Amino acid sequence: MNTLKKIYYNKFVRQFIFIAALLAIWQIVAASGRYSELILPDLVSIWDALVESVSTGELWEHTSYSFYLIGTALGIGCLLAFVLTALSMLSPLVADFMKTITTVFHPLPGVALLPIALLWFGIGKESVIFILVHSIIWPLILNTYTGFRSVSRTQLEVGRNLGLRGLNLVSSVMIPSAFPYILTGFQIAWSNAWRSLVAAEMIFGASGGKGGLGWLIYQKRFFLETPAVFAALFVIIFIGIFVENFIFAQVEKFTVHRWGMVVRRS
Amino acid sequence: MMQEIVKVQDLSVNFTGEHGNVQALDDINFSVREGEFLTVLGPSGCGKSTLIRTIAGFQKPVEGQIELKGKKVLNPGPDRIMVFQEFDQLFPWRTVSGNLKYALKVSGIEAEKRNEIVDKYLELVNLKRFARAFPHQLSGGMKQRAAIARSLALEPEILLMDEPFGSLDAQTRTILQSELVRIWEKLGTTIIFITHNIQEAILLGDRVLVMSTNPGKIKDIVPVEITRPRLPETPEFMGLWHKLYSMLEVKRFGENGK
Numbered sequence: 049m050n051t052l053k054k055i056y057y058n059k060f061v062r063q064f065i066f067i068a069a070l071l072a073i074w075q076i077v078a079a080s081g082r083y084s085e086l087i088l089p090d091l092v093s094i095w096d097a098l099v100e101s102v103s104t105g106e107l108w109e110h111t112s113y114s115f116y117l118i119g120t121a122l123g124i125g126c127l128l129a130f131v132l133t134a135l136s137m138l139s140p141l142v143a144d145f146m147k148t149i150t151t152v153f154h155p156l157p158g159v160a161l162l163p164i165a166l167l168w169f170g171i172g173k174e175s176v177i178f179i180l181v182h183s184i185i186w187p188l189i190l191n192t193y194t195g196f197r198s199v200s201r202t203q204l205e206v207g208r209n210l211g212l213r214g215l216n217l218v219s220s221v222m223i224p225s226a227f228p229y230i231l232t233g234f235q236i237a238w239s240n241a242w243r244s245l246v247a248a249e250m251i252f253g254a255s256g257g258k259g260g261l262g263w264l265i266y267q268k269r270f271f272l273e274t275p276a277v278f279a280a281l282f283v284i285i286f287i288g289i290f291v292e293n294f295i296f297a298q299v300e301k302f303t304v305h306r307w308g309m310v311v312r313r314s
Numbered sequence: 315m316m317q318e319i320v321k322v323q324d325l326s327v328n329f330t331g332e333h334g335n336v337q338a339l340d341d342i343n344f345s346v347r348e349g350e351f352l353t354v355l356g357p358s359g360c361g362k363s364t365l366i367r368t369i370a371g372f373q374k375p376v377e378g379q380i381e382l383k384g385k386k387v388l389n390p391g392p393d394r395i396m397v398f399q400e401f402d403q404l405f406p407w408r409t410v411s412g413n414l415k416y417a418l419k420v421s422g423i424e425a426e427k428r429n430e431i432v433d434k435y436l437e438l439v440n441l442k443r444f445a446r447a448f449p450h451q452l453s454g455g456m457k458q459r460a461a462i463a464r465s466l467a468l469e470p471e472i473l474l475m476d477e478p479f480g481s482l483d484a485q486t487r488t489i490l491q492s493e494l495v496r497i498w499e500k501l502g503t504t505i506i507f508i509t510h511n512i513q514e515a516i517l518l519g520d521r522v523l524v525m526s527t528n529p530g531k532i533k534d535i536v537p538v539e540i541t542r543p544r545l546p547e548t549p550e551f552m553g554l555w556h557k558l559y560s561m562l563e564v565k566r567f568g569e570n571g572k
Contacts, residue, residue: 202400205372208390210420210468220420224407307407308450 089275097275098282106264107283114260118245121177125184125237132185133192146193150186158183158244162251176248176260183240188233195229196222228304235296242288319504320346320369320472324378327368329361337529338364342378344523344535346472349502351495353509353519357562361530362508366474369506370396382471392421395470399477401457404449404464411436411445414464421468435463438497455486462494466503475507479514491517495542512558516551517544524561533561 055061071091077083078090085093101107136143158179165175199222207221223230249262259267261284268276304310322344329338338361346352356362367373369380371390380387382394397403404413414432423431436442439459449457458478465473479487495518498505509515515522516538524533536558540550 200402202398202403203405205390205396205398206403208372209370209392209396210417211392212420221405224405227407307448309406
């Protein structure tokens with residue numbers, strides 16, 4: 049009885065049961081034959097489409113292109129965010145300016161910039177990267193700046209007491225001390241970017257014969273390969289869960305949790 | 315007569331706070347002898363923290379100067395290590411021994427020698443078992459021990475302690491007071507120790523520097539001629555306690571005219 053109760057209250061067991069139940073309902077409805085396979089394919093054909101997509105290398109190709117886009121955007125975004133934050137730390141005037149434009153642009157969803165991106169950069173990966181950079185830098189700047197401002201005065205003075213100055217003080221005391229905030233900013237930046245990416249890819253499609261996961265879904269719908277559309281959706285969900293609940297969770301476990309530096313998410 | 319290690323001359327420091335620029339210290343003159351344990355006693359707001367922070371180099375004097383072994387103090391430096399009251403003075407992303415090792419690294423101690431020094435000082439403060447713990451896993455008292463070990467490991471010319479036991483419970487405080495005396499007797503480090511607790515000032519110090527407030531001035535420097543270990547119950551301890559107490563009281567009710 050006690051073990052059963054333990055299993056019943058285990059978070060993962062529960063989540064597994066929920067997902068299994070949802071999939072079972074799906075399969076029952078789809079197999080009933082009430083809906084066309086073009087509208088609601090059953091799990092078996094989705095699985096087959098997934099296997100085929102993997103075996104032809106198609107899935108890998110599109111996934112890696114998506115990662116290439118998001119990776120480039122994260123690189124540019126981080127660089128920009130850190131430069132702008134550093135400038136804000138140096139001058140209160142720049143800080144006020146940054147605070148203002150962050151407040152203005154942070155609430156603007158990346159996808160809303162699609163028409164502007166089209167006008168400015170045309171159809172191509174530049175437009176996608178522009179939108180991704182937009183969805184990355186504002187949360188990153190906001191959190192990094194808050195992090196730097198919340199560095200303990202005592203720890204800064206301990207650093208100065210040891211003889212650390214300037215950039216040494218920044219890299220040895222300020223960045224590790226602000227790390228929980230920087231990590232949170234990075235997590236928000238990633239999840240914003242991942243969501244914008246799929247949407248943007250559908251609009252901009254492929255350039256030079258290359259496209260990401262969003263483009264894959266769009267193409268499959270065009271050819272009415274509904275099982276492949278669902279297969280790609282599952283892959284997007286899986287990658288999202290993997291990065292947010294596994295990769296970031298591991299980074300947290302070995303840094304902020306280990307150091308007892310957890311901050312509440314804003 | 316032992317050599318003078320710190321010399322404070324005609325020191326005047328302003329404090330910039332919410333109410334603008336306030337004179338925090340005025341006409342401060344004293345010196346500390348090598349190996350001496352000097353306690354600085356004063357009510358809150360008398361500028362005793364400003365005094366120790368100026369010696370550490372975190373604040374600049376308006377007038378006068380501070381000399382350490384004949385050299386004028388201009389900036390913070392590892393020859394004057396500060397122990398703070400705050401429990402977050404250890405770097406939380408490093409273990410206890412990591413905190414000591416990092417401090418040694420910054421002050422230029424070669425990598426091969428660091429481990430041995432870390433062991434020695436953690437042993438001294440009875441924290442060897444917790445060498446691999448992270449600061450958030452330690453109690454307040456243990457954090458202060460670790461901070462003291464880190465400071466001593468750098469072998470500074472003088473240890474500056476700004477109410478390091480101020481946030482501890484009474485029992486832990488008593489234990490750490492007697493341990494600090496034991497460590498000081500063993501190492502012979504020169505110490506300036508800030509406190510607003512009369513008993514603590516007498517228990518620890520060779521001399522007690524008593525301050526008055528608005529602006530902070532030296533009221534008197536009182537030698538403590540009680541043999542160690544000092545017990546608060548003895549008549550000579552109680553006599554000195556009342557003497558210091560009345561010095562603080564005169565300021566509170568006399569000078570303010572209340």
